Amino acid sequence: MSTKRVLPQLPYGAVYFRKSNPPREDWERDYAVAQEDGMNFNRHWFMWGAIETAPGVFDWADYDRQMDLAAKHGIMTIIAEMITSVPEWAADMYSHAVHVKSDGTPLRTQMGASSATGGFSEGSQGVLCLDCSEVKEAAGRFLTGLVLRYKDHPATAGYDVWNECNYSPHVCHCQYTNEKFRRWLETKYGILQALNQAWNRYSYTSWEQVRSPHQMGPYPECLDWVQFTKDNFYEHMQWRIDLIRSLDDKNIIAAHGIAGSINVMASMGADDWLAASKADVYGFTWVASRKGSEPWKQWHAVDLTRAASRGKTFWHAEAQGGPLWLQPQVVGRPKEDGRVTEPEDIRVWQMISFAGGARGLLFPRWRPLLDGPLFGAFGPYAMDGTRTDRSEMAGSIARWANAAEQRELLESAPLQGEIGILVVPETQIFDYLLNREGKNELYAQAMWGAYQGFFDQGIQPDWVHIDDIAQYRVLYWPYPIMLSQEYAALLGRWVENGGTLISEGCPAYFGDRGKVGTLQPNHHLDVVFGAVEAEVQFMPDIADGIAFDFDGGSGSKVLGGGFRQSYKATSGRSLGQFPDGSTAVVEHTHGKGKTLLIGTFPSIGYYKTHDTANAAFFLKVLDWAEVTPHVRLSDPSLQARLSQNTDGSLFLWIINPGRESIMTNIKLSDMFGLQVADRVYWGTGGYSQEGSTLRAALPGRDAWVIGLRSPVIKQGRG
Structure with missing residues (x-):
């Protein structure tokens, strides 16, 4: 067994390369800037459709250069294997195996908004169905070549096997998926008569007559179909993991979802618990521009991902670092509601993620795309790759998070909720x-x-x-x-x-x-x-x-x-x-x-x-229910969380998401005994302590993070 790759104290960086951006002539400079600013991690989209340009013909040049630059500048890389971006020749060669909607409409390749390249499809599952053995073999050959090429590269940290774990609710109703559905039903029900009784159909005489439901409603057959669809797509995820792990046993397997288990688990399969169970490291996409910047929304996403990870390390895998223009999610909302990102927004959003337990952070872009509907979106750096006040804030957080002085803080984990x-x-x-x-x-x-x-x-x-x-x-x-x-x-x-x-x-x-x-x-x-x-x-x-x-x-x-x-x-x-x-x-x-x-x-x-x-x-x-809060704050507009290290030491995080400075009183639950403020890890406001009550000043859109200790009372000799 190979030695596992050692990751930075807190992986911090961005998705950098999404072919065809950034421009080739800027790569060397951008990597140098990222290194100077404390970035230590990248993720790139290694897109099947951009690499296997003809059957058996692979163009790795751009990706080789990215990996070599990363190694030169001390930046580790997560390889996002994008078999959902299919070569146009493959979509034509395997046209009999494209995903099919319930009304019989086959999917076609289209431009991908998040990379402005072809080979994508409606939804995030790709245009070709992996239930067809020919498609699976072709995708497997690409994955095998990808892993063997980069598994020993000094910049490789691991693989992101599913970008934003979810799929379209409309697929797949093709012949191959229907055959697999029938096998799934046979395993569940055993004999056809049992299926007849369970589905209230009564008159199937052969398994070949059973097909995916085209009418969705609260019926047993539809419950089975929704469950099968989720099982099937996550089986595809497991196949990718097993294939990669058979070739590379030292680099991590990562994945990230959309914190969608509360609203789109059923329709789009966004099951964070199931996805996290399969990966070494899990994560989530959350950008305020699309969701809204009310604090509870991001807290709910962080808490959801932490719960789903069940003690595993998790990252804020795509965190907003720049504005979002012209997208339907932002229309009609105030610009302060996440539409125009200010440096202080980056600070408070990231401190919420860290307080909630995230121990890695990546932006969806290092610098924005230059074409397509997501032009200018999400990146902390400018369109030309130069620094901005947002990137200066990101750099200060990156350097802080990876300083040795923060190790014990970032090794702590949030306490269980009340x-x-x-x-x-x-x-x-x-x-x-x-x-x-x-x-x-x-x-x-x-x-x-x-x-x-x-x-x-x-x-x-x-x-x-x-x-x-x-x-x-x-x-x-x-x-x-x-x-x-x-x-x-x-x-x-x-x-x-x-x-x-x-x-x-x-x-x-x-x-x-x-x-x-x-x-x-x-x-x-x-x-x-x-x-x-x-x-x-x-x-x-x-x-x-x-x-x-x-x-x-x-x-x-x-x-x-x-x-x-x-x-x-x-x-x-x-x-x-x-x-x-x-x-x-x-x-x-x-x-x-x-x-x-x-x-x-x-x-x-x-x-x-x-x-x-x-x-x-x-x-x-x-x-x-006899529930008391871990921490009481005199100002309810603030949020507090406690995290704890394995040695029992406590750390208090307080977030002020508002724009005004606030002075607040802080009192910990009696269950923790007397705790004395020991060290400030983050924050510039002053504080005082009288007995078990702390009083602290929090600037707007900022945080205060302190270590706590129980005072040792020396016993005199009698």
């Missing part, structure tokens, strides 16, 4: 199919609303995959409308063993294969919650009027959303009502644990309105 938000992929898949016609986005609104509800109260809400619930004491379950019997039993046991579960309405209303349970809550969850359904209403189009009081309330009604389910308490106790007097909230003790069931979705209400009564609801829920 509460977990339960993520159940099968719920999102079913909701995607259920609400496809009405174009409702209830799942994402509920998940994001719950995150914001706790985030705005100074709590760190962790995203918790249902397979990981044993690590948490308190879980909040937004929009729980569909659940399998297996997972319902798992949740019941978790509560019985001491877990605290707060669930929104209609838990497991739809069970396995999307079938409605005749007793609600379904799958014996009525026993867990101590209640049964009295009435249910599915009217999301007029759900803005749903409201309830909680635990006596203060006269203000908590706003719900989506659906409305009222209850009859059995062994539970009513703790809130709808305006008509029906029971809206039930608390219950189950085994060693306890539950709180709310008959609508206050998370959606908060997401849409940020109503003060809903904010108060989340505070009351925290109190009911």
